[in-house]
Amino acid sequence: MRPSGRQPDELRKIALTCHYTKHAEGSVLVEFGDTRVICTASIEDRVPPFLKGKGGGWITAEYGMLPRATHERTGREAAKGKQAGRTMEIQRLIGRSLRAALDLEALGERTVTIDCDVIQADGGTRTASITGGFVALSLAVRHLLKQRRLKVNPIHGQIASVSVGIYKGAPVLDLDYKEDCEAETDMNVVMNDAGAYIEVQGTAEGHAFRREELDAMLVLAGKGIGELLAHQREALEQSKLG
Amino acid sequence: MRPSGRQPDELRKIALTCHYTKHAEGSVLVEFGDTRVICTASIEDRVPPFLKGKGGGWITAEYGMLPRATHERTGREAAKGKQAGRTMEIQRLIGRSLRAALDLEALGERTVTIDCDVIQADGGTRTASITGGFVALSLAVRHLLKQRRLKVNPIHGQIASVSVGIYKGAPVLDLDYKEDCEAETDMNVVMNDAGAYIEVQGTAEGHAFRREELDAMLVLAGKGIGELLAHQREALEQSKLG
């Protein structure tokens, strides 16, 4: 029995609200149940030093949590003067994942920065960030196409992410905070719309996981990501009309 | 003529959405037009070292902006490793202002941290933060009273804040970003419900302001704060019912 009463293969309620803020070239509020993340995509016409003069572009991500997005207040990283290792790990994962969705050459000498800021945390903030980050990126690219600053869409695949885990001995999809705390294994999976893997990160929290458990989790992840890809397509379609 | 078409003494549309996030003891989304700030109040049963063993409590504030709350993306302070002078100045102002609303002795050995995070900026983020911060503080105190961790309400006054300025030669109330950029003088005023001043911070941006301009701005501020105090009372009343 899951604390939320969900079926093992059931996602939380997913919502993607496009154009959530007005200044960013792309912005979306992504909700996986009570987990809420604002994702914005910002375009700048310059690239980091290591790419200068090579013609291609870059996508990078930054991740943050409001201090009281969590049960207990977490100290503000800006006040502490440095980002935690967890923050760095997550923003590297988001950036790497989104770069896999796009032809950086075709983007031109531009940097797209994806900011993922967690307003409220209830487990799965990194998978929500990747899933929402893809939508923000798509909206920003659409903006460039509309302005004719890009002629060809550089996005060559759709990507989304979900967590899976072993909770009380059984594989479950899209863990919330309560499940996450007690899960024996926690795995974050990023996949594209061709059903291939971009990232697979499985961690044994309690005891090591066996091959058959890994297989069962991958099956759940595939199902969940299929549904998330559909949510993304629908939100992007809706936002054209709105 | 103001860019927004407002009258000189007209506030932007004000909205205060209580219980905006679920973990904080008090939380509110405050909107002054397109300026949107999430204010949360977090209670901890300890005080800073300089207050230890003295029986009284403390209120402190932290302020932040999402990187893309602004027209151009602003670098994340957590990534830069330090808070800007502007951030420090604002959070000191918010903390000082809210401490004036409450009897710190009566709060007991507790710290309330008010986090003000700007989701979208369009001028007046510090006055919105103070106005919303008071509501978050009130909700957190109500929470302590309900839990019987406090017997007497330590809040002895209601406070709110608004900006006034000289725009194209005329005094105006509650400047938005466009006005703020061109204003000759910008003044932030914090007042209580007895009509007295907590903070008055006037700055000549273009040319120095004369005494009669100061007087005219103070009149506008008084009117605006009266309306904001009413908005706060209504939101706090509504949230009891909800």
Add this chain to the structure above:
Amino acid sequence: MRPSGRQPDELRKIALTCHYTKHAEGSVLVEFGDTRVICTASIEDRVPPFLKGKGGGWITAEYGMLPRATHERTGREAAKGKQAGRTMEIQRLIGRSLRAALDLEALGERTVTIDCDVIQADGGTRTASITGGFVALSLAVRHLLKQRRLKVNPIHGQIASVSVGIYKGAPVLDLDYKEDCEAETDMNVVMNDAGAYIEVQGTAEGHAFRREELDAMLVLAGKGIGELLAHQREALEQSKLG
């Protein structure tokens, strides 16, 4: 009765010693009673990035205190690795105030940095810094004119600053440390020689202040600034002869 025996509208003994150190283009030791601040103005023929190629100049200020300028030793900011919020707030105020005294266009592509270092603190260090900073700036501009690196004096107004407050219920001018600690309200005022305001920063320390108290304080500030402007003129005149 003021601890110092001064009248309510009486400044402390003011002294301005020009050319206090030999390397800076402008330097002065400013004394407001026992408060002593070294102000230097340093000229560099470059501007910050946001002004590059625009033809105009910039004035910026930095503020510091020797660790034992205070009653108790204060940790050195250089050793802590960051400047306190109070320091940032003060140096922003000094810079903003001095920029209002000068036509930045007419300064040319130069930066003048005003360093205000408190040797001994006894209240009012920020107002002494602004008052002394103006003298250091004037000496540096005189130096540029003498060297014919400037043809026209870009200073278009004289500015000075003083604190006022409500001490034991009565408005007083130029608070020393003892008064500052107990004052119910503390206000820093920056004015020019046309009697107009550059900055007005009033803070209720104990209880909120009423409009008539604000008015009384502004009258005292006007009187004190008139005297400070005279001290500045005299010091600048003397330093020509010396």
Add this chain to the structure above:
Amino acid sequence: MRPSGRQPDELRKIALTCHYTKHAEGSVLVEFGDTRVICTASIEDRVPPFLKGKGGGWITAEYGMLPRATHERTGREAAKGKQAGRTMEIQRLIGRSLRAALDLEALGERTVTIDCDVIQADGGTRTASITGGFVALSLAVRHLLKQRRLKVNPIHGQIASVSVGIYKGAPVLDLDYKEDCEAETDMNVVMNDAGAYIEVQGTAEGHAFRREELDAMLVLAGKGIGELLAHQREALEQSKLG
């Protein structure tokens, strides 16, 4: 054809030199071909704040590279004043993996810090660090048992780690730097001696990887880890005699 001429399922030459430095409770030089890492285990009789008074112990890891361990000199993190995201990610992985090898309750109120310092890098520094880190940890635990500070061995499983990847379309084991640069997919696997997984981290560098590629890589990883576990046992056995 691999650049080194190795078979797809062939590890590089593995060497584990126990007691490599004299001060640490456990120390080993681990070599995976030209990759050389010094791993030390340091015991302290205290635990981090979040574990105080709970009776259990902690294992944490830190990772570093000598500036010229790499082809081009990398700036020293101590001089830059912060650790890179990559460093943080790796040391979190090492710590998490080693904690899975040991009963933290049985360790008592102690912290074991595993320092992994890369003397020379040629790909696979994190997997070498985990594999060597386990040996250093085992030596430190043996030291505690010999000193009778521990009565029961808290290590309940043996762990090792290896990388696998898709290089020129084929799955290969234990990638060196040349392969790593060109690999389409790179996966780090940590397993225990029961054949179960502690960590699986697969990343698509070029294009997304398919399920059958994932399966083939896991088979290679299992084989490699089996051999590494044998190397560890032999080194630990030898070090008893020496």
Add this chain to the structure above:
Amino acid sequence: MRPSGRQPDELRKIALTCHYTKHAEGSVLVEFGDTRVICTASIEDRVPPFLKGKGGGWITAEYGMLPRATHERTGREAAKGKQAGRTMEIQRLIGRSLRAALDLEALGERTVTIDCDVIQADGGTRTASITGGFVALSLAVRHLLKQRRLKVNPIHGQIASVSVGIYKGAPVLDLDYKEDCEAETDMNVVMNDAGAYIEVQGTAEGHAFRREELDAMLVLAGKGIGELLAHQREALEQSKLG
């Protein structure tokens, strides 16, 4: 010929102004010609962690320069967020030297912090700091004796410091900035009143120095330090009367 016209064995004009600031337990303005340093000694009734409960005391030193103490403005270390290597090196030298003047056991569980802040630099700031620092320390100890917080004077020797060097081929005493820039060798010597050495730090700037040059510099240093010790005694004697 020395730029200043001094004899090779001639000190600059030395001045020691005791009680230069009012808050510190000991304070002095030390001048070696145009080099001016404020030295203060601050007493705190606690010791650093490594001395806790051992009964003895500690002396530590901090060193700083006002940004415009130098020909060109030097960036403020507090603004940069870290102290330069040169600063660290100097303050370690001052602390080490002064600890040699005093019986730390006899000081009791106290820390004396010597702050040396350079108001104007013209060469020899570290030797002036040590020479002035000893006077500030003596004044602070006298203060403790007068308050009967100490019964026995813990100072067991008098110390002073001077620089010597090889300038245009000849050994000279107490180099000023012009000489320092061109000197082939620069040596800082700290001695006590028994004619023994506390520190000898010689550095070849241009070419390596020979044994006979070292000997000649040591003779000059001995003479200079004899004179500085007399200046210190006189200043301390005077300050008793004043």
Add this chain to the structure above:
Amino acid sequence: MRPSGRQPDELRKIALTCHYTKHAEGSVLVEFGDTRVICTASIEDRVPPFLKGKGGGWITAEYGMLPRATHERTGREAAKGKQAGRTMEIQRLIGRSLRAALDLEALGERTVTIDCDVIQADGGTRTASITGGFVALSLAVRHLLKQRRLKVNPIHGQIASVSVGIYKGAPVLDLDYKEDCEAETDMNVVMNDAGAYIEVQGTAEGHAFRREELDAMLVLAGKGIGELLAHQREALEQSKLG
């Protein structure tokens, strides 16, 4: 009697292993008994800003210790976010010493960075670093000559360094950790092959040292450095053949 049983004028066992790591242009493992330091020399075709366009080159040094190079684990400087004063002092000494061995003009617009990383510490790490650093520098210069990027050898002198001290009242050469802890005086000497001094840094740890003690230590240092210079020449000769 020395703890190690050595004669007062006897060095520890010295070893210099050239080409210790494969990526650096010059690398050596230097051992002074149990003190082991990896020294690498890295060449970059650019110079620091203050040398740009002046035609000459630069040599700089960085120094670090593995956390468990010492008896007790020392916190990692990269994790603390800053280098200790001791580290800065040592790396400045190494850089200054090595710059004295070479004609920087003749080096051309290049920077050589000498990294000295202590693998195991047993006293004398800075003298071992300078002695090994010279060998690494020589190997890097040989590499430039072989590649014909330099036509003339810019090294004009050979340098080495050793410590001397007063241990139990007697002068001794090359102190190990045990001696260092108890020594009354500790002196580090850097000399060249012409028998002249580059650096002399003597510190009284216990009581001040007399002139005759200084003289005796300098004699020992001269003897030790003569032997170290021979070790360096032999290692450099061997490495040509190997």
